[in-house]
Amino acid sequence: MTTAGPPAFREINSKMVEATVVPGQRLYSQRGAMLAYQGDVSFTPDIQGGQGGVMSMIGRRVAGESTPLMTVEGSGTVLFGHGGHHVQVITLSGDTLYVEADRLLAFDGALRQGTMFMGAQGGVMGMVRGQVTGQGLFTTTLQGHGSVAVMAHGGVIEVPITPGRAVHVDPQAYVAHHGDVRNKLSTALGWRDMVGRGSGEAFQLELSGSGAVYVQASEEKL
Numbered sequence: 770m771t772t773a774g775p776p777a778f779r780e781i782n783s784k785m786v787e788a789t790v791v792p793g794q795r796l797y798s799q800r801g802a803m804l805a806y807q808g809d810v811s812f813t814p815d816i817q818g819g820q821g822g823v824m825s826m827i828g829r830r831v832a833g834e835s836t837p838l839m840t841v842e843g844s845g846t847v848l849f850g851h852g853g854h855h856v857q858v859i860t861l862s863g864d865t866l867y868v869e870a871d872r873l874l875a876f877d878g879a880l881r882q883g884t885m886f887m888g889a890q891g892g893v894m895g896m897v898r899g900q901v902t903g904q905g906l907f908t909t910t911l912q913g914h915g916s917v918a919v920m921a922h923g924g925v926i927e928v929p930i931t932p933g934r935a936v937h938v939d940p941q942a943y944v945a946h947h948g949d950v951r952n953k954l955s956t957a958l959g960w961r962d963m964v965g966r967g968s969g970e971a972f973q974l975e976l977s978g979s980g981a982v983y984v985q986a987s988e989e990k991l
Contacts, residue, residue, distance in 0.1 A: 777789060777796060777877045777915060777916040778849075778858045778875070778916045778918050779858075780856065780858055781848065783855050783856065783924065784850050784853055784854070784855065784856060785804065785848055785849065785850040785856065786848070786849050786850070786856050786858060786874070786875070786918045787846055787847070787848055787849075788841070788846065788847045788848075788849055788875060788918075789846055790808070790810050790841055790842065790843050790844060790845050790846065790847060791844060792843070792844050794842075794877075794878060794879065795840055795841060795842045795878035796840075796841040796842075796847075796875055796876065796877060796878055797815060797838045797839065797840060797841065797873075797875065797876055797878055797882075798812075798838065798839050798841055798847075798849055798874065798875035798876075799837070799838065799839070799851060799871075799873055799874055799875065800814070800837040800838070800839050801851060802839075802849045802850065802851045802874050802875060803839070803841075803847060803848070803849060804848040804849060804850050805847070805848045806845055806846065806847040806848065807845050807846050808843065808844050808845015808846060809843045809844050809845055810841060810842070810843040810844070810845040810846075810847055811841070811842050811843050812839045812840070812841055813839065813840050813842075814837065814838075814839060814840075815837070815838040815839060815840045840878075841875070849874055849875045849918060850874070851874055851920060852920075854874075854920040854921065854922060855920065855921045855922065855923065855924050855925055855985070856874055856918050856919070856920060856921075857918070857919050857920075857921060857925045857927075857944075857983060858916055858917070858918050859916070859917045859918075859919060859945070859947070859983070860915075860916050860917075861880065861911065861912070861913060861914060861915055861916070861917065861947065862914055863912075863913065863914055864912070864947050864948055864949075864980070865910050865911070865912040865947060866910065866911045866912070866917055866945055866946075866947040867885065867908050867909075867910055867945060867946050867947065868908065868909055868911070868917070868919055868944070868945035869908055869909065869945075870908075870909045872919050872920050872921070872944060872945065873909065873917065873918075873919060873920075874918040874919060874920050875917075875918045876911055876915065876916070876917040876918065877915030877916050877917070878915075879913055879914065879915045880911040880912060880913045880914075880915045880917070881911070881912045881913050882909065882910070882911055883909070883910040883911075883912070884908070884909060884910065885908055885909075885910050919944060919945055919983070921944045921983070921985035921986075922985050922986065922987035923985060923986030923987030924985070924986045925944055925983050925984065925985050925986070926983070926984055926986075927981050927982075927983055928981060928982050928983075928984055929980075929981050930946075930948065930950055930976050930977065930978055930979060930980045930981055930982060931979060932978065932979055935975050935976060935977040936975075936976045936977075936982055937973045937974070937975050937976075938973065938974045938975075938976065938982060938984055939973065939974070940954065940972055940973070940974045942984050942985055942986075943974055943982065943983075943984065943985075944982075944983040944984060944985050945982075945983045946976060946980060946981065946982040946983065947980050947981060948978065948979050948980015948981060949978045949979050949980060950976050950977065950978040950979070950980040950982070951976070951977050951978050952974060952975065952976050952977075953974075953975050954972050954973070954974055954975070955972065955973055955975055
């Protein structure tokens with residue numbers, strides 16, 4: 770078993786994270802996310818799609834989430850950022866993070882990567898959410914112990930989900946969630962217009978159980 774090194778990611782500012790790369794451990798990053806690096810670090814295209822392997826690659830392709838990954842290895846430090854988007858570091862302690870592939874900036878290679886059909890959680894939720902956000906029915910899952918850097922617009926906040934206190938989120942403001950969480954999409958006719966948003970998506974995403982959801986300030990798509 771590999772000895773755990775220093776924390777994989779450190780937030781430098783709201784747009785950049787510094788990653789520590791140590792021998793024997795690898796990171797995966799979105800292509801084009803490397804801003805600068807120090808040390809003996811290599812970057813190679815990841816044709817296997819991370820630890821999800823070929824099925825993960827197929828899943829992302831079916832989902833329209835063909836975000837290419839780079840394998841980052843060696844010894845040194847790397848600065849990651851992409852398109853001026855806000856970057857949030859999420860640390861997993863054995864649970865599963867659900868996040869679209871195109872929101873992944875970089876993540877610890879020790880995490881197991883997979884693809885989940887969102888319709889499997891909450892029936893038509895994935896279908897309607899795909900129409901609302903323009904994103905597919907699949908989402909990427911990362912599970913285990915390690916760090917993930919995700920991208921969002923206009924800042925992001927972690928909202929805890931506790932038993933008996935469901936959280937309702939605008940589907941377009943949703944970034945990711947983790948924990949033992951169930952989700953379902955419900956119509957909220959008049960809800961958008963009532964608060965003057967008026968763009969027509971009269972839906973809200975209800976998350977219940979125990980965990981957390983990450984919400985972005987702006988509804989722009991990446």
